[in-house]
Amino acid sequence: MTARMAECIPLLPVEELARRRRRQESKVGEIWALLDEVMDPEIPVISLYELGVLQDVSCEGDTVKLVLTPTYIGCPALGIMEEDARAALAAGGYDQVVVETRLAPAWTTAWLTPEARRKMTSYGVASAEAGDIGCPQCGSENTQVISEFGSTACKALFRCLACQEPFDVFKAI
Helix, strand or coil, X not given: CCHXXXXXXXXXXXXXXXXXXXXXXXXXXXXXXHHCCCECCCCCCCEHHHHCCEEEEEEECCEEEEEECCCCCXXXXXXXXXXXXXXXXXXXXXXEEEEEECCCCCCCHHHCCHHHHHHHHHHCEEECECCECCCCCCCCCCEEEEECCCCCCCXXXXXXXXXXXXXXXXXXX
C-alpha cells in the first residue's frame, strides 16, 4: 500500500474495490459483457455482477474461468447461476468453462452495486444499508421484522407499518 492510498478514506470494502478493478482492467471485457445478461434466478432484475456474486473472469487458452461467491453458504441458487452463466457463454461461442466457487472472503451486501440496490427496490426487495430498512413499496422506514428468514436464507421478512405490506430484505452480512 502506498502512502497516498493509506491517506484515502475507503468508500468500498477492499474486496469490492478489488473486484471492480479486476473487471475494469480485464482483457476479456466481451466476456464480462456477456455475463452482464445473466440474471440472479431469485431476483431476475439484477445480474450476477451487480449482485456481487461474479467475482472474476479470465481466460486460459480456450477455457473461460469464472469465480463465483454465493450470497450464502449452501445457496440453492448457485447451481442455477452456474448453469445460466455457462449457457450465456456457450451462446457467445465459449464452450469450455471452469467455475470456481470461492467462499472467502464471504459475500456481503456491501458488494451490491448502487444500481442493484435501485433495481431490487423497484422489484420489491429491500437491502439493508447503514441499518436503515425502508419499505420498497412506499419508502417508509417504519418497518419491523416478521421473521429472520424470508423467501430464502439470505433474506429476512419484514412488514411496513405504514402501508402494511410484507417484503423481503437482503440480510446485511
